[in-house]
Amino acid sequence: MKIEITKQGYEKLKKRAPWLYQNELKIIPKCDPGTIADLIYKGEYVATAFINPISKITARIVSFEKTNIDKEFFKNRIEKAVKKREKLWNITNSMRLIHSEADFLPGLIVDMYQNNIIVSFTTAGMDNFKGIIIELLIELLNPKGIYEKGDKIRQKEGLEIASQTLYGEVDDEFIILENNKKFYTRLKEGQKTGFFLDQRKNRKIVGEYGNKRTLDLFANAGGFGIYARAEFTKFVEISALACSLIEKNCELNGIENYEIVKSDVFKFLEKEKNTYDLIIIDPPAFAKNKSARKGAIKGWKYLIVNSLKILEEGGYLALFSCSHSITSKDLLDLALSSSIIDNSYLEVIEFMKQDIDHPYLLNIPNSLYLTGVLLRKEK
Numbered sequence: 001m002k003i004e005i006t007k008q009g010y011e012k013l014k015k016r017a018p019w020l021y022q023n024e025l026k027i028i029p030k031c032d033p034g035t036i037a038d039l040i041y042k043g044e045y046v047a048t049a050f051i052n053p054i055s056k057i058t059a060r061i062v063s064f065e066k067t068n069i070d071k072e073f074f075k076n077r078i079e080k081a082v083k084k085r086e087k088l089w090n091i092t093n094s095m096r097l098i099h100s101e102a103d104f105l106p107g108l109i110v111d112m113y114q115n116n117i118i119v120s121f122t123t124a125g126m127d128n129f130k131g132i133i134i135e136l137l138i139e140l141l142n143p144k145g146i147y148e149k150g151d152k153i154r155q156k157e158g159l160e161i162a163s164q165t166l167y168g169e170v171d172d173e174f175i176i177l178e179n180n181k182k183f184y185t186r187l188k189e190g191q192k193t194g195f196f197l198d199q200r201k202n203r204k205i206v207g208e209y210g211n212k213r214t215l216d217l218f219a220n221a222g223g224f225g226i227y228a229r230a231e232f233t234k235f236v237e238i239s240a241l242a243c244s245l246i247e248k249n250c251e252l253n254g255i256e257n258y259e260i261v262k263s264d265v266f267k268f269l270e271k272e273k274n275t276y277d278l279i280i281i282d283p284p285a286f287a288k289n290k291s292a293r294k295g296a297i298k299g300w301k302y303l304i305v306n307s308l309k310i311l312e313e314g315g316y317l318a319l320f321s322c323s324h325s326i327t328s329k330d331l332l333d334l335a336l337s338s339s340i341i342d343n344s345y346l347e348v349i350e351f352m353k354q355d356i357d358h359p360y361l362l363n364i365p366n367s368l369y370l371t372g373v374l375l376r377k378e379k
């Protein structure tokens with residue numbers, strides 16, 4: 001199948017954009033979701049794409065070179081993704097092996113927890129190749145089991161949301177080993193595909209600044225607080241499941257002096273009077289799109305102003321945003337205006353981003369989805 005694209009679409013693809021919207025195709029073809037097509041501009045081949053007429057993102061680029069999209073094609077791409085992460089196995093037993101467009105495989109997410117694989121197919125195009133992908137994962141990685149997590153995003157592609165075992169048996173409970181730390185996780189139930197693997201490197205960076213009293217806000221499984229190994233740690237988290245994980249993880253890592261507060265962080269900060277020398281703020285994406293940005297900025301300002309009030313002089317503040325609409329520049333602007341209210345000064349110690357198993361490709365600006373800054377407070 002061949003599809004003509006518009007000049008605007010062509011200009012985007014010249015810069016290696018990973019997808020085109022409906023209005024960037026000359027006509028919306030009547031074809032099954034996930035059909036493979038050649039994108040054409042003025043009679044010339046530009047790229048090969050998965051086409052989904054029912055999705056706003058109508059063309060997802062699979063290749064910028066004319067090639068057969070077959071088992072060999074996927075084998076090459078999977079092998080490349082696996083190879084470039086090889087060294088990470090030296091520090092962990094769990095990582096993201098394939099991160100969709102950022103690994104040139106639009107709609108395929110593969111996380112590996114030792115010999116357990118958790119997979120998601122988020123585009124109709126990739127879903128059509130499920131059988132081949134599973135065969136390849138078995139051949140190349142020899143897992144004991146493969147479990148599919150039905151991501152909600154599948155609905156946008158007209159796909160059903162189903163979670164199911166696709167091969168062998170995946171462990172319900174699993175212990176992630178990461179830089180000599182241990183994290184208990186439930187592979188089938190957890191948020192995302194189990195654990196926030198993308199914060200691995202940042203946990204290590206921020207953890208080095210743990211000293212006397214750490215406050216881990218939006219703690220999830222307690223990763224930051226556990227790395228910090230402070231004399232006392234307070235974890236604040238709203239989910240009961242995550243709170244039970246924090247308790248298990250403290251036990252696994254020999255952390256004894258801690259408190260878990262099951263609460264909304266915003267309410268917690270209203271009342272908290274104790275002070276800390278390291279505070280981590282790692283909230284979920286408040287602003288999933290640009291229109292929600294205003295509310296997110298307000299929420300962030302509240303979090304930073306109130307955290308600074310209980311951060312000691314010489315203490316450290318780590319801020320993370322996992323939403324494209326709140327950038328690291330926004331975090332710095334928010335930190336500056338909050339420090340003026342607090343009558344303090346903030347020094348930038350580190351700029352951070354998602355760990356390398358979640359690649360950031362320059363031709364896909366959105367692939368930088370997690371940014372962070374570590375700041376030090378001066379009076």
Ligand SMILES: C[S@@+](CC[C@H](N)C(=O)[O-])C[C@H]1O[C@@H](n2cnc3c(N)ncnc32)[C@H](O)[C@@H]1O
Nearest residue numbers: 196199218219220223237238239264265282284
């Ligand atoms: C991005 S995750 C934190 C990841 C964690 N820092 C780590 O490295 O594993 C955000 C967490 O905030 C929790 N959460 C969301 N809204 C909350 C709220 N208002 N108050 C407290 N926790 C909240 C979620 O349950 C989730 O575990």
